[in-house]
Amino acid sequence: MNAPLIRLDKVSKTFDGTMVLDELELSIKENEFMTLLGPSGCGKTTTLRIIGGFEKPDTGRVYFEGTDITDLAPNKRQLNTVFQKYALFSHMNIAENIAFGLKIKGKTKSYIHDKIKYALKLVNLDGYERRSVTSLSGGQQQRIAIARAIVNEPRVLLLDEPLGALDLKLRQDMQYELIRLKNELGITFIYVTHDQEEALTMSDTIVVMNQGYIQQMGTPEDIYNEPENAFVADFIGDSNIIDSLMIEDKLVEIFGVKFPCVDTGFGRNQPVDVVIRPEDVELHPEGEGRLPGVVSHIIFKGVHYEMEVMAGGFEWLVHSTVCHPVGAKVGIDVDPFNIQIMKKPESEDEEAVGVNG
Amino acid sequence: MIKFIKRFYLVIMFVFLYAPIAALMVLSFNSSKYMSRWDGFSLKWYEAMFSSELIMSALKTTLIIALLSAVISTIIGTAACIGISRMKRKPRAIVMGLNNIPMVNAEIVTGISLMLCFIAFGISLGFGTILISHITFCIPYVILSVMPKIKQTEQSTYEAALDLGASPVQAFFKVVFPDIRPGVLSGFLMAFTMSLDDFIITHFTKGAGVNTLSTLIYSEVRKGIKPSLYALSTIMFLAVLILLVIANLPKGKNRELVKEN
Amino acid sequence: MGKKSLAAPYIVWMAGFIVIPLLFVFYYGLTDKSGAFTLENLAAIASPEKVSALLRSLKLSVLSTAICLLLAYPLAMILKGLHVKKGSFVVFLFILPMWMNFLLRTMAWQTLLDRNGVINNVLAFFHLPGINIINTQAAIVFGMVYNFLPFMVLPIYNVLIKIGDDTVEAARDLGADGVQTFFRVIFPLSMPGIVSGITMVFVPALTTFVISDLLGGGMVLLIGNVIEQEFTFTANWNLGSGLSLVLMVFILISMVLFAKYDKDGEGAAV
Numbered sequence: 001m002n003a004p005l006i007r008l009d010k011v012s013k014t015f016d017g018t019m020v021l022d023e024l025e026l027s028i029k030e031n032e033f034m035t036l037l038g039p040s041g042c043g044k045t046t047t048l049r050i051i052g053g054f055e056k057p058d059t060g061r062v063y064f065e066g067t068d069i070t071d072l073a074p075n076k077r078q079l080n081t082v083f084q085k086y087a088l089f090s091h092m093n094i095a096e097n098i099a100f101g102l103k104i105k106g107k108t109k110s111y112i113h114d115k116i117k118y119a120l121k122l123v124n125l126d127g128y129e130r131r132s133v134t135s136l137s138g139g140q141q142q143r144i145a146i147a148r149a150i151v152n153e154p155r156v157l158l159l160d161e162p163l164g165a166l167d168l169k170l171r172q173d174m175q176y177e178l179i180r181l182k183n184e185l186g187i188t189f190i191y192v193t194h195d196q197e198e199a200l201t202m203s204d205t206i207v208v209m210n211q212g213y214i215q216q217m218g219t220p221e222d223i224y225n226e227p228e229n230a231f232v233a234d235f236i237g238d239s240n241i242i243d244s245l246m247i248e249d250k251l252v253e254i255f256g257v258k259f260p261c262v263d264t265g266f267g268r269n270q271p272v273d274v275v276i277r278p279e280d281v282e283l284h285p286e287g288e289g290r291l292p293g294v295v296s297h298i299i300f301k302g303v304h305y306e307m308e309v310m311a312g313g314f315e316w317l318v319h320s321t322v323c324h325p326v327g328a329k330v331g332i333d334v335d336p337f338n339i340q341i342m343k344k345p346e347s348e349d350e351e352a353v354g355v356n357g
Numbered sequence: 358m359i360k361f362i363k364r365f366y367l368v369i370m371f372v373f374l375y376a377p378i379a380a381l382m383v384l385s386f387n388s389s390k391y392m393s394r395w396d397g398f399s400l401k402w403y404e405a406m407f408s409s410e411l412i413m414s415a416l417k418t419t420l421i422i423a424l425l426s427a428v429i430s431t432i433i434g435t436a437a438c439i440g441i442s443r444m445k446r447k448p449r450a451i452v453m454g455l456n457n458i459p460m461v462n463a464e465i466v467t468g469i470s471l472m473l474c475f476i477a478f479g480i481s482l483g484f485g486t487i488l489i490s491h492i493t494f495c496i497p498y499v500i501l502s503v504m505p506k507i508k509q510t511e512q513s514t515y516e517a518a519l520d521l522g523a524s525p526v527q528a529f530f531k532v533v534f535p536d537i538r539p540g541v542l543s544g545f546l547m548a549f550t551m552s553l554d555d556f557i558i559t560h561f562t563k564g565a566g567v568n569t570l571s572t573l574i575y576s577e578v579r580k581g582i583k584p585s586l587y588a589l590s591t592i593m594f595l596a597v598l599i600l601l602v603i604a605n606l607p608k609g610k611n612r613e614l615v616k617e618n
Numbered sequence: 619m620g621k622k623s624l625a626a627p628y629i630v631w632m633a634g635f636i637v638i639p640l641l642f643v644f645y646y647g648l649t650d651k652s653g654a655f656t657l658e659n660l661a662a663i664a665s666p667e668k669v670s671a672l673l674r675s676l677k678l679s680v681l682s683t684a685i686c687l688l689l690a691y692p693l694a695m696i697l698k699g700l701h702v703k704k705g706s707f708v709v710f711l712f713i714l715p716m717w718m719n720f721l722l723r724t725m726a727w728q729t730l731l732d733r734n735g736v737i738n739n740v741l742a743f744f745h746l747p748g749i750n751i752i753n754t755q756a757a758i759v760f761g762m763v764y765n766f767l768p769f770m771v772l773p774i775y776n777v778l779i780k781i782g783d784d785t786v787e788a789a790r791d792l793g794a795d796g797v798q799t800f801f802r803v804i805f806p807l808s809m810p811g812i813v814s815g816i817t818m819v820f821v822p823a824l825t826t827f828v829i830s831d832l833l834g835g836g837m838v839l840l841i842g843n844v845i846e847q848e849f850t851f852t853a854n855w856n857l858g859s860g861l862s863l864v865l866m867v868f869i870l871i872s873m874v875l876f877a878k879y880d881k882d883g884e885g886a887a888v
C-alpha cells in the first residue's frame with residue numbers, strides 16, 4: 001500500500017461549544033474518489049474545510065504527503081475547491097474567472113490562454129470565454145467552477161455538495177461528467193454530499209459520517225450490502241431494521257420465526273438488529289414463506305412496486321416487480337445471504353460513535 | 358379618471374417641491390435687490406457671489422471638509438463592516454446599536470455633546486473639530502450602505518480566491534471589493550452630501566472664525582437675505598444635479614441609490 | 619481570521635466621539651456650575667416659558683409629521699404604481715431637492731412666504747388678497763413639511779415596492795376587494811416604512827431651531843431654540859444640557875412607542 005496522500009490525525013473541532021468533529025482519523029490515497037457522506041451537521045463539510053485550510057482544527061494535525069500542513073494558509077495548499085454555490089466572481093467574465101488563479105501565480109499570457117481553452121473543452125463549454133457569469137445556467141456555472149479549480153493543476157480537488165443546487169436530471173448527467181473528469185485528470189477527488197445515491201454512483205470509497213464520527217468507511221458495495229450499524233443501514237438506501245434475537249451462529253429469530261443466516265460470532269440468545277433491504281424481501285403466495293403478512297399499501301415506482309406489508313406487527317418495506325394488491329395475503333421469506341446482522345448499541349453515545357466502526 | 362387624479366397629485370407635489378427652488382433661481386437673475394420687483398435680467402449677483410471672499414472661503418472649507426470626512430469615514434466604515442460581520446451575534450448587536458445612536462438622536466444633542474467634549478478636553482474649536490464631528494456622523498451612514506453588501510457577499514467567493522492562490526489582501530481587493538463597491542460608493546456619496554448639508558452639528562463645533570457654507574448662510578440670512586445667496590443656491594443646485602446625473606449614469610444605478618438612501 | 623480587528627478603529631472612534639460626549643451631556647445636565655449634583659436643570663423644563671416652548675414643539679412636530687404622512691403615503695403608492703424605469707426617474711426627481719442645502723431650502727420658503735415675497739406678488743398680480751403667514755407657526759409647519767417630506771416618502775416607498783404583485787394577487791384571489799386588500803395586506807405590510815418615516819420626520823421636527831429661526835423670525839420659540847440659546851447666548855451649559863436630557867427622553871419615548879412595530883428593523887436602514 002502506498003503512503004496516504006492526505007492524513008487527518010485525531011482532528012477535533014468545536015463551534016460555539018458544539019463538538020463537530022471528535023478525534024477524526026482519515027487517510028486518503030492518491031487518485032482516490034472519496035466521498036464524505038452524512039446528514040447535515042455530521043461534520044463532513046467541516047472536514048473538507050479543514051483539508052482546504054478554511055478552518056483550523058482545535059486539536060489534531062493534517063498531513064499532505066507526510067508534511068504537516070495544519071497551519072498552512074489555503075492559498076499555499078496544492079488543492080482546490082469547488083464550492084457549494086459555485087462562488088464564481090460575478091464581476092469577471094468566464095475567462096477571467098478561470099484565469100484568476102493562474103494570474104495570481106504569474107503565469108504567461110499564452111499559457112493562461114491555452115489553459116482556459118483546455119479547461120473549457122474539458123467541461124464541454126468551448127467558446128464561452130467572453131460570456132458573463134450571470135448568463136449561465138446553474139449546470140454551466142458548476143462546470144465553470146470546476147474549470148476554474150482544475151486549471152491550477154491541483155493534486156486534490158475538493159467538492160462541497162457541488163450538485164446540490166441542480167435539478168435531478170442535470171445532477172445525474174453531472175455525476176457521469178465528474179467520473180469522466182476524474183479519470184481524465186487522474187487526481188484525487190474528495191467529495192462531500194448528503195445524497196447517498198450520488199455517493200454510491202461515483203465513489204471509490206465512501207465515508208459515512210454522523211455527529212462528528214466516522215460510522216463506516218468502505219467501497220459503495222460494502223456500505224450498501226453490509227452496513228455496520230443501524231445508522232448506516234438507515235441512511236444508505238431504504239431498509240427494514242428489525243429488533244431480533246440471535247439464537248445461535250447462522251440462525252436468527254425474527255418475530256418469533258427462525259430465519260437461517262450466514263453471520264456468526266454474536267453469541268447465543270443475544271438481542272441484535274437485523275437489516276433487510278426492501279428488494280431482498282421475497283413475497284410468496286399465502287401459506288408459503290416463513291412469515292405471513294398482508295399488503296397494506298402499494299405505489300407504482302416505474303422499475304418496481306413499492307409495497308408495505310404488515311407482518312409480525314411490523315410494517316415491512318418491500319420492492320418487487322410483481323404486483324400484490326392491497327389486502328392480499330402473502331408469505332415473507334429472505335435469502336440467508338441477504339440478512340445482515342448488527343450488534344445493538346449499548347448507549348446513545350455508542351450509537352453515534354458507531355460500535356462496529 | 359383615477360389616472361388623472363394620480364397625475365394631478367404628482368404635479369402638485371412637484372410644484373410644492375420645486376417652486377421654492379425655481380423662485381430662487383429666477384430671483385438670482387433679477388437685477389433688482391428687492392424680491393418684490395423684477396428689474397430685468399442680470400448676472401451681477403453671480404459676480405458678487407464669486408468675488409465675495411466670505412462665500413468663497415466658506416465654499417472651500419465646506420468642500421475640503423466634505424471630501425476629507427467622506428474619505429475617512431468610508432475607510433473606517435468599510436473596514437468596520439468587515440470586522441463587524443465576523444463578530445458573534447451579541448457583540449455585533451451592541452456595535453450596531455451604538456451605530457444607531459447618532460442617527461436616532463437629535464442632531465442638536467449630538468452637536469452639543471461633541472462641543473462639550475471638545476471643550477472639556479481643551480481641544481479648541483475650529484476646522485479640526487468640524488472634521489472630527491462630520492466623520493462621526495458620517496460613519497453610521499457608510500456602515501448602513503456597506504453592511505447589506507457585505508452580508509450579500511458570499512464568504513465562499515473570498516474563500517474561492519484564497520483557494521485559487523490569492524493572499525487575503527489580494528482576495529479582498531480582487532474579489533470582495535468589486536462586490537461591495539456599489540455600497541462603498543453610495544456610502545461615500547452619502548457621507549459627502551451629509552457633510553455638505555450639515556448645519557446643526559457644525560454650528561456647535563465650529564468655533565469663531567471658521568465658516569462652512571451652511572453656517573455662513575445661517576448668519577447671513579438672519580441679517581437679511583442678499584441676492585448673492587440666490588446665485589449661490591442656483592449654482593449649488595446645478596452642481597448637485599450634475600453630480601447626481603454623473604453618479605447615476607451607469608444603467609440601473611439610480612434605483613439602487615434610491616433604495617439605499 | 620483576525621479580521622474582527624478591522625472594526626477596532628471604528629469602535630474606538632465611536633466610543634470617543636459618541637459615547638464619551640453623551641456622558642458629558644449627562645454630567646453637565648446633572649450638575650450645577652460648581653459641579654455639585656442637582657436635578658434643577660431638569661426641573662427647569664417646568665418653568666412656564668420652557669413648558670410652552672416644549673408644548674409648541676410637540677404640537678408643531680406632531681402636526682407636520684401627520685401632514686407629511688398624509689401627503690407621502692398616496693405619493694408613495696403612486697410612485698410604486700409607475701412603470702419601473704419611469705418610476706425610478708420620478709423618485710429621483712423627488713429626492714433631488716433633498717440634496718440641496720437645508721438652509722437654502724428653508725431660505726427659499728422665507729422668500730416665498732415673505733410679506734413682499736413671491737407668493738404675495740403673484741397673488742397681487744391676479745388681484746387676490748395676499749397671505750400673511752411668515753413669522754407664524756403656520757410658516758414653520760410649512761418649512762418642516764417641505765424639508766422632511768422626502769424622509770417620509772422614501773421609507774414608505776422602499777417598503778411598498780418590496781410588496782410583490784403576487785402578494786396582492788393572492789389577497790384578491792382569496793376574495794379581498796381593492797379596499798380590503800389595501801387595509802388588510804398592503805397597509806400592514808408597509809407599517810415598518812411608516813414607522814421609520816414617522817421617526818425620521820418627528821425627531822428633527824421636534825428638535826429643530828433653524829426652521830423656527832428663519833421662518834418664525836425669532837417670534838416663535840421652540841424647545842430647540844431655547845436649548846441653542848443656552849449654549850450660544852447665555853452660555854449656561856448646565857441648563858442647556860439638562861434640557862437636552864429632557865428632549866432625549868421625548869425622543870426615547872417616541873422610539874419605544876414605535877420600536878414594537880419595527881420588529882425586523884427593515885425600515886430603519888433607509
